[in-house]
Amino acid sequence: MTHPDVVIVGAGITGCATALAMADAGASVEVIEGYRPAAMASGWTLAGVRQSGRDPAELALARAAVEIWQTLDARLGAPTGYRQGGNLRLARTEAEAGIIRALVTSQSKAGLAMELLDGQAARQIAPALSEGILLASWCPSDGHADPVATVEGFRRAAERSGVRFRTGLKVTAVTTVKTRAGTQFVSLATAEGPIAAGRCLLAAGVQTNALLDGLGLRIPITLPMVSVFQTVPLPMCLGPVIGVANADLAVRQQIDGRFRFTGGAEHTGAQLDLSGEEPAVHPQAASLARTVSLVSGVLPMMSQAPIARIWGGLLDLTPDALPVLDRAPGIDGLFVAAGFSGHGFGIGPAVGQAMATLVLDGVPDIPLDAFAFERFADPGGTKVPAALTLHG
Ligand SMILES: Cc1cc2nc3c(=O)[nH]c(=O)nc-3n(C[C@H](O)[C@H](O)[C@H](O)COP(=O)(O)OP(=O)(O)OC[C@H]3O[C@@H](n4cnc5c(N)ncnc54)[C@H](O)[C@@H]3O)c2cc1C
Incomplete structure (x- = not known):
């Protein structure tokens, strides 16, 4: 049986945008979603597409995203409801x-x-x-969009590019194996049996820690x-x-x-x-x-x-109100995009591009150093929450 190159947990804007970018780069991809696309934050959201008020570390992603939003309807072949109304x-x-x-x-x-x-x-x-x-x-140059239409647009475009979506299927655990080199991602446990893949991206929003817990990992988020x-x-x-x-x-x-x-x-x-x-x-x-x-x-x-x-x-609020966009520490083949702290919708299209590149062994155009998983490992190094922790 052949396995996909990459399996993604979560069909919010992060998972769907990343799936499309990966498929367009030639990878075979499966997305596993416990409910339906945009069932959680990507449906609950206000859906502002904003650069203003961003932490400087996020500004490059926000600006790149606004570039993508300008032509996203044409790229997806579907209306996102995007308006650059300021x-x-x-x-x-x-x-x-x-x-x-x-x-x-x-x-x-x-x-x-x-x-x-x-x-x-x-x-x-x-x-x-x-x-x-x-x-x-x-x-x-800021604006807003229709969140559910946008996620559906990404999903349909990804399907046309060959991505397989399995909705209504919850991932209950991430399985790894010890190798001589360290620890390696193997598969996802589900009620329909294990789903094996070369690599895995956890884009499970507020539930990401539920999957990381079993691996001894945790993003320090409050909700x-x-x-x-x-x-x-x-x-x-x-x-x-x-x-x-x-x-x-x-x-x-x-x-x-x-x-x-x-x-x-x-x-x-x-x-x-x-x-x-x-x-x-x-x-x-x-x-x-x-x-x-x-x-x-x-x-x-x-x-x-x-x-x-x-x-x-x-909201999946991290101590510095910035997301984790990184490899999972110590686990080869496992990646995380979560902790968007109430402003992950607007940057979603750019995050998808960057995560697809990272997972497929490339170097993202926008440096992701500020979004390292291990920045929280040293409590002395954790920034105080940003004064403007916005979700608009
Ligand atoms: C009220 C509110 C207002 C906001 N306003 C804005 C805004 O104006 N602008 C902005 O940029 N951002 C805003 N945000 C934040 C933004 O909506 C989120 O950061 C973004 O939607 C996160 O997308 P995601 O794909 O990472 O996560 P989600 O959309 O939460 O997707 C995660 C998906 O993973 C699935 N999942 C979880 N666990 C499992 C599992 N074990 N197995 C299978 N599937 C699983 C879930 O069902 C879900 O569909 C707001 C958020 C909220 C709540």
Whole structure:
């Protein structure tokens, strides 16, 4: 029986984008997904495609991703809903104004085209904004997309390129063998028997540690919860994604007119509920109330908006709010792309390209040193969480 060159666990944007890039590079690939594509973070997401507010270490990936997003519909042969409507990050108080000014200064120095706008100029871009907004950063090259359509687009394009998707199949363990050279990846354990492959990429989002645990490995992630609301379709009136200086709110209007808004990352103890057909996270009532109050503060019209759906999402938050994009330490043939800390959607297409190159023994165009697995091995070397741990 022939085995694929690579098996990927997880059909979120990371797994699907990597699968397509690998297939296009000539590899045979299987993707194993416990539910369906975009069943977790890639479906829960706000789906902002943002370079502004990124850690400098992530900026190159974010910029490369925006390049890819420009032509992604054509590449996938499917609409992703991508719109380059810009990103406004708002200051609601004098203290937040200081944060926004510093953000514009530092990111402009890093080469990102950003502007500082007073409240009136921000309202010219987004007339629905509250009169109380003091100022805003403006990054016109940021944008947003439809997350489920994007992941489906990647999946279908990958299938056309020969990738096999096995959905509704959970991986229960990663099997390795000791060799003279060390430890080698062998196969994945599933209810349908072992799936052997030359190499394996774990792109299992908030569940990645459940698979690493059995190997004595762990990414030090916490799993804060975020509340998400979606309105019914409303008349189009908001082009950019709106964020705020302290990251406790993000809102955008989808191309179908629905507003989607999220609260801040909250350590409420909310768990992933895997008892039903779909994975779910249940936001607490107090978190929902906070989010409605925050969104109404910046977009007063939202207080009257008819809500169609509410859900919760978990972030895979690392100590420095940067992902792990690396080989699994000490295990030949095993790779990890996880810990995106609430901002892995926008960079997904570039991460897919970089991980495909790494797994297939190439040297990624964008250096991945900042995303090394072992940077957390030395607690003294771990950075303090980034001040702007954004999920918008
Ligand atoms: C509320 C919220 C808002 C966000 N907003 C933004 C934003 O505006 N912009 C942005 O860039 N990012 C945002 N993010 C983050 C972004 O959505 C994620 O970083 C990104 O979607 C992660 O994609 P992924 O493919 O790595 O993981 P996921 O999409 O979580 O995919 C992992 C997949 O692995 C599968 N899986 C897990 N374990 C197993 C197993 N054992 N066997 C088989 N399958 C398994 C899961 O079912 C899942 O489908 C947000 C996240 C949340 C929760």
